[in-house]
Amino acid sequence: MKIDPSNPADLSAQIAGAIRDAIIGGDLIVDERLPSEAELADHFDVSRPTVREALKRLAAQSLIRTQRGASGGAFVNRLSFENAYAQQITTSTLLLSMNAVSFDTACEARFALERACSPLSALRRTADHLATMRAEIHRQQQPGLTDEAFCASDVAFHRALVDGAGNPVLSYQLAGAVEAMQPLMNMITFTARSREAIVALHTELADAVEAGDAQTADSVLVRLEDYTRTLAGDVMAARTAKANG
Amino acid sequence: MKIDPSNPADLSAQIAGAIRDAIIGGDLIVDERLPSEAELADHFDVSRPTVREALKRLAAQSLIRTQRGASGGAFVNRLSFENAYAQQITTSTLLLSMNAVSFDTACEARFALERACSPLSALRRTADHLATMRAEIHRQQQPGLTDEAFCASDVAFHRALVDGAGNPVLSYQLAGAVEAMQPLMNMITFTARSREAIVALHTELADAVEAGDAQTADSVLVRLEDYTRTLAGDVMAARTAKANG
DNA sequence: GACTTTTAAATGTCAGACAATTAAAATCTG
């Protein structure tokens, strides 16, 4: 674990990189304790604040955790799926909000990924997943629901569908795509009529998944994607008309 | 932008969280300059080292960048797809290496996601994507190639297939899944015979994509997944036999 | 032997200082 002392720029970044490489490379294993800040400072020949900045960088990526007190220190973190979800969602959300990704592009990606899960979900979903889907459909039919709440329920519904595939790696990948879409979806105003149409498609989808009918589930997702894009298109057209008129 | 002074634990984490929320919430826009470290220290009523630790946390997530000198400071970063790729790959790799994800689970996820891309790639791939795929197939046929180099070429081939879909959001999501598989794939020893089989499937896949034949491409991916899992299964069986014998 | 107290190690935070960098302002020069 070494740094380049000739490059005096960004010492803390170099140190963080060195430790990160050691973790990824397996030289530091899960739950292993790193040397104390003072020892690291000595090893890298820098001051303790510099070491601390490096450690905070790693902590921000959930690579390490710290404990105070005697026999405390920095420990290599087991990156849990839960942590990874959170990071993935943050990154995906920022990526979409900062890069002028078109609604169509994001929508296409989301449904393409979801269609990758649905056949597996039709095979493996548990009663729990199905119950969640039904419960969310029920919620979506409540009259007083705000657009935001409707969207949130939509996310929960699709999340249950994805989790039904029983593959944590898929769930992890999809969490970002589905959740990151929510801010974009929130721009859409859902009329009573469009909510009805979406609920009908959701019901059809849940029925197909319950029956283990992967092909029907897939076709419903295609229709849902089409409908979502139509809705978004209408919103954009209305805005343009407003701006010009 | 406020923190809870009554909670004396993890001041730098609280400050980082407050700034992060401001960025995600749109209160700080891309390329906007944050207050100087001294001003932030004053605002949050903490010392400059504490502020610096908070800023390094944000820098680790590529949320900000810093510039030295007059009119320097910390600026909100535009999260580029390139940055996001890198983070996604790091996270996915660690997730797989630290969580005892079975080869089958990872493999299933990878091919499910890839199959989500291939129909789009068959429609939209450019000549460049196709050329990359052909070039990698050619490389995979070279006799002296190490297993690692063969795997790397495999990743490049599939990366070109995914990029061919022309959807940066999909590429971003898939980069993690495909690249994170590489350490697992590197456990497999490729015989001349198995390489031949894989190259044949890759060729078939490239042909299908060139012809715009999404259905064939999909069926090839299914066969490739089956074959990959068979190869991995053989490796596992051989190891078990060795351990018991 | 069980409980309490002390101790030491470690992280968390602070204050003040200096170095390095950089853009802008001030100055010089033709």
Place this chain on the structure above:
DNA sequence: CAGATTTTAATTGTCTGACATTTAAAAGTC
């Protein structure tokens, strides 16, 4: 006055030393 040069000031990067806080282990006590 225009352009080049020097100075200046602002800002991040780093260091030193100190103290506060937390916590587990060691020492002491009944």
